[in-house]
Amino acid sequence: MTMTRRATGRHLPGAGTPEASAVEHARAGMLQEARPRGRTRIGADVVCEALLRQGVDVFFGYPGGVILPLYDVLGDYPELRHVLVRHEQGAAHAADGYARATGKVGVCLGTSGPGATNLVTGIGTAMLDSVPMVAITGNVAAALLGKDAFQEIDITGITLPMTKHNYLVRDANDLPHVFAEAFHIARTGRPGPVHIDITKDALQQETQARHPDEEAVLAAIPGFRPTIEGHPRQLRVAAKLIDEASRPVILAGHGILLAQAWDQLREFAEKTQIPVTHTLLGVGAIDETHPLSYGYMGMHGWKHVNRAIQSSDLLIALGMRFDDRVTGKVSTYATGAKIVHVDIDPAEVGKNVSVDVPIVGDVGRVLAALTPRVAEKRPEDRATYFAELAEWRRESESRSWHGSGAWRGGLLSADYVIEQIGAATDHDATLVADVGQNQMWMARYAGYRRPNSHISSGGLGTMGFGLPAAMGAAVGRPDKETWAICGDGGFQMTLQELATLVQDHIPVKIAVLDNNKLGMIRQWQELIYAGNYHSSHLLGPDFLKLADAYGIPAFRATTPDDVPQAIAAARAVDGPALVHFRIADEQNVFPMMPAGKGLSDLIEEWGGADE
Amino acid sequence: MTDPMTRRPFSPARAADPASPAPPRAVPAPAAEGQPAVRSIPGSGTARRHVLVAVVNNRPGVLNRVANLFRARNFNIESLAVGHTERPDVSRMTITLRGDDVAVEQVAKQLYKLIDVLKVQDVTAEPRIEHELALIKVRATNSTRSEVLKIVELYKGRVVDVAADSVIVEATGTEDEIDALVALVGGFGIREMVRTGTTVMVRGPQVVEYEGVAK
Numbered sequence A: 001m002t003m004t005r006r007a008t009g010r011h012l013p014g015a016g017t018p019e020a021s022a023v024e025h026a027r028a029g030m031l032q033e034a035r036p037r038g039r040t041r042i043g044a045d046v047v048c049e050a051l052l053r054q055g056v057d058v059f060f061g062y063p064g065g066v067i068l069p070l071y072d073v074l075g076d077y078p079e080l081r082h083v084l085v086r087h088e089q090g091a092a093h094a095a096d097g098y099a100r101a102t103g104k105v106g107v108c109l110g111t112s113g114p115g116a117t118n119l120v121t122g123i124g125t126a127m128l129d130s131v132p133m134v135a136i137t138g139n140v141a142a143a144l145l146g147k148d149a150f151q152e153i154d155i156t157g158i159t160l161p162m163t164k165h166n167y168l169v170r171d172a173n174d175l176p177h178v179f180a181e182a183f184h185i186a187r188t189g190r191p192g193p194v195h196i197d198i199t200k201d202a203l204q205q206e207t208q209a210r211h212p213d214e215e216a217v218l219a220a221i222p223g224f225r226p227t228i229e230g231h232p233r234q235l236r237v238a239a240k241l242i243d244e245a246s247r248p249v250i251l252a253g254h255g256i257l258l259a260q261a262w263d264q265l266r267e268f269a270e271k272t273q274i275p276v277t278h279t280l281l282g283v284g285a286i287d288e289t290h291p292l293s294y295g296y297m298g299m300h301g302w303k304h305v306n307r308a309i310q311s312s313d314l315l316i317a318l319g320m321r322f323d324d325r326v327t328g329k330v331s332t333y334a335t336g337a338k339i340v341h342v343d344i345d346p347a348e349v350g351k352n353v354s355v356d357v358p359i360v361g362d363v364g365r366v367l368a369a370l371t372p373r374v375a376e377k378r379p380e381d382r383a384t385y386f387a388e389l390a391e392w393r394r395e396s397e398s399r400s401w402h403g404s405g406a407w408r409g410g411l412l413s414a415d416y417v418i419e420q421i422g423a424a425t426d427h428d429a430t431l432v433a434d435v436g437q438n439q440m441w442m443a444r445y446a447g448y449r450r451p452n453s454h455i456s457s458g459g460l461g462t463m464g465f466g467l468p469a470a471m472g473a474a475v476g477r478p479d480k481e482t483w484a485i486c487g488d489g490g491f492q493m494t495l496q497e498l499a500t501l502v503q504d505h506i507p508v509k510i511a512v513l514d515n516n517k518l519g520m521i522r523q524w525q526e527l528i529y530a531g532n533y534h535s536s537h538l539l540g541p542d543f544l545k546l547a548d549a550y551g552i553p554a555f556r557a558t559t560p561d562d563v564p565q566a567i568a569a570a571r572a573v574d575g576p577a578l579v580h581f582r583i584a585d586e587q588n589v590f591p592m593m594p595a596g597k598g599l600s601d602l603i604e605e606w607g608g609a610d611e
Numbered sequence B: 001m002t003d004p005m006t007r008r009p010f011s012p013a014r015a016a017d018p019a020s021p022a023p024p025r026a027v028p029a030p031a032a033e034g035q036p037a038v039r040s041i042p043g044s045g046t047a048r049r050h051v052l053v054a055v056v057n058n059r060p061g062v063l064n065r066v067a068n069l070f071r072a073r074n075f076n077i078e079s080l081a082v083g084h085t086e087r088p089d090v091s092r093m094t095i096t097l098r099g100d101d102v103a104v105e106q107v108a109k110q111l112y113k114l115i116d117v118l119k120v121q122d123v124t125a126e127p128r129i130e131h132e133l134a135l136i137k138v139r140a141t142n143s144t145r146s147e148v149l150k151i152v153e154l155y156k157g158r159v160v161d162v163a164a165d166s167v168i169v170e171a172t173g174t175e176d177e178i179d180a181l182v183a184l185v186g187g188f189g190i191r192e193m194v195r196t197g198t199t200v201m202v203r204g205p206q207v208v209e210y211e212g213v214a215k
Ligand SMILES: Cc1ncc(C[n+]2csc(CCOP(=O)(O)OP(=O)(O)O)c2C)c(N)n1
Pocket: A434, A435, A436, A437, A438, A439, A461, A462, A463, A464, A486, A487, A488, A489, A490, A491, A513, A515, A517, A518, A519, A520, A521
C-alpha cells in the first residue's frame, strides 16, 4: 500500500485521536501556572531525591521554561545548593572542575533548546578528559517531541556521541532508575559524562516510584561490567619485562588521578626505581619533588623527558592513551621500547600504538597486584641510567627558565609569573588552566605536589574552561586556595562568571596572562605559517576596570618586582580577586614538537632567542 | 567472582582477552643494519572481510547508537542487518566489514562501550550460514519471461509476483550467490532491487551466548 498524506482534521494531524488530545494538553501545559503548594510527589521531587541519594551537595545550573518544575521544588531541598551561573557552558565546566578537584560526580543543569546546546561544549570537554559528570536538561512535553515545539531540540541526538550514555525520560516512574544508572555509569570504570533529558510533563507527573538498590541497578545494565582486576597472567608477563628492562620509563596519565592511585604509583616506582613521567592530565600523579619524578612529556613537554622516552627499552603506560600530543608521529615513537599498557578501557589498549603487554583493569588495583611481583631495585642498580637522565635534565631545564622574570622588551616572562604563583601558594593551591600558552606554562612551571591540584582541559582544549572550572573546583574544595590561570583570549570567552563568583561568594583568584594576543595561535603562525599573523592580535578591555565593575578587587603587575606583591595582594582578599599580568607579547612556549613530527624533532629556539 | 573479562571475550580470536595474551603484535622490528626501527600503527595490517554478531538491547535508539559509532569512529562497514531474536528484549545485528584483525577488534571494543551492547562476537573463523534476502524486479516481456524464469530456477530463486512486463524475484543466499544471480538477470533489465544485508548463524550446536538482559 502506498502511504499518502490524508487530511483528517482542521487543526491537528489526527485530530480527535488520543495522540492529538495529548498534544493539545501539552501545548496548554507550556503556559500553565505554577503548581499549587501542598503537593504530592512529582518527577521533579524524584530528581532532587536522587541527587541527594547520590551524595550531591551542589550543582550548577540555569533555569528556563521546561525545567521550571524542577526549580519550583528546589526550595524544598535546602541541602541541595544550586549555583546560578551566567551561561550554561559555565555550569558544565563548573561541574567538571568540581569533579576533577573532588573526585566526585559533578552535576549541571540547563533548560531545553539553547540551554541544552550551551551545555554541549562542557559535556564534550568532560568526555574527552573522562570526567564523571551528570548533565540534566529539560525538554518539551513528551507529546510535543518531534514537533519543533518552542525551544525543542534533539539534544539526546546531539549528546549521543559525546557522552558515555544518555537518556530521554518521558515518564516520571523511570526517573529513579535512570538517575541511579546514570551516576553509576558516570563514576564506574572509565569515568565520563552521562546526560539525562527529561520532558516537562515527566517532571510534573505524580509518581510513587521507589529508588532502586545497587543490585537492581546492576541487573538493569548487564552490558556494563568494567574489568577492574588485571589478569594474573598479564601481570606475570609485565613483571618479567619490568625486571629485565634497563631503561624503563613510567608514563603516568589522568587515570592515576581518576583511580586515586597516586600512592600505588609511588610505591611501584620506588620499589622498581623507575622514573615517572606524566602527561598533561597526569600532572600531580606524583609529587614533582620526588626523586623519581622526571617531568612532563609530549608536544610541549620537557626535552629531557621526551629524550628519555625515545631512548627507553620499556614504557609502562598507566592510565594514559597515547594521544597524538603525547606521541607525535607514531612510527618514530620510542621505537626501541616494548610497551606495557594499563588502562581500564580495553578500547584504549592498542588503539593508537601497538602494545606488547595489554593489561585491562583499574590502575590502582593493577599496580597493587603488580608491585609484589617485581624485583626490588636500588638506585645504585641504575647508576649509569640515572646519571644520564640527570645530565639531560640539567641541560634541558637550564634552557627553559627565565629566572630574571623579564623577557625580551622588559615585559614579564610568563614562566616567571607562573613559578611565582606556585611558590606563593606553597604548591598546594588548585590551579586551573585555560587553553593556549598559559596552559602549557602552567603545567610546566608552577610545580605540583598534590594530586588534583592541576586542572586543565586536555583532550578537547576548550578555551573558556579556566574561570568556570575554577569556580567549580573552589566550590568543591573550599579548603584549598583556587586560581584560574587564563590567557586574555580564553578569559574573554567566559568572563561573565565573574558575577557568579560575587553572588555566590566563591573565592577564586584569577590570573590573566595578558599578551594582547591569541598567544598560541601567534606562536604557530610565527613558527609554522611564516609569520603570517592573521587574526591573532587581540584587543582586550581594561581588566582592572572590568573587575571593578563586578565588585572584584584587582591588581596589576607589569614588572618582575610587581609580581610577588600583586599575588600577595590578591591572596589577601577575602573573596574573588583578579591579577592582570601584562606579559610579553611574543614569548613562545618551548620546546615544541610541531604537529606531524616526532618526539625527537623538538624545536627549542627560534630566531636566536632562547625561550 | 568470575573474571569479567572472560565474560565477554571477543571470540574466537580472543585477542582482547588477557587470559590468552595475544602474540606480541607489531613489536618494533629489530632495526636492520643502517635502518631505523619503525613502530607500526595499529590497524595497518592486511585487510580482510570480517563478520561480527552484536547482541543488543531491543530499545529505541540502539540502532542509532551503533550506526553513529561507526560514523564517528570512521569505521567502514559493508552491511548491517538487524532484527528480532528468540527473546523480545534482545535484538541481533550482523555486521560485515573489512579491516585487519586489530582494526576489527577495535570496532568490537568500541561497540562494547555502548551500554546497550551485550555481546560482540567475530564469527569470521567459524563454520557458518551467511544469508541475505533480495527482491529484484526484473523486466520480463512475453518473449523473455521464460528465459528469466529458467535462470531464477537454476539459482534457487523464486518468482513471487508477475506483471505484464516484469517479475519480482525473491532470492536468498550468500552475498556471492545473489551477486551472481543479479549479474545474470541484469541482462534483461533490473527495474528495482532491495537487499537486506547479510545475516549469520554459526553452524552446529554453538550459539552466541550473552549474560543477562536489561529488564
Ligand atoms: C573554544 C576554542 N576556540 C579556539 C581554540 C583554538 N585556540 C587554541 S589556543 C588559542 C589562543 C589562546 O589565546 P589566549 O587565550 O590569549 O591564551 P595564550 O595562548 O595567549 O596564553 C586558540 C584560539 C580553542 N582551543 N578553543
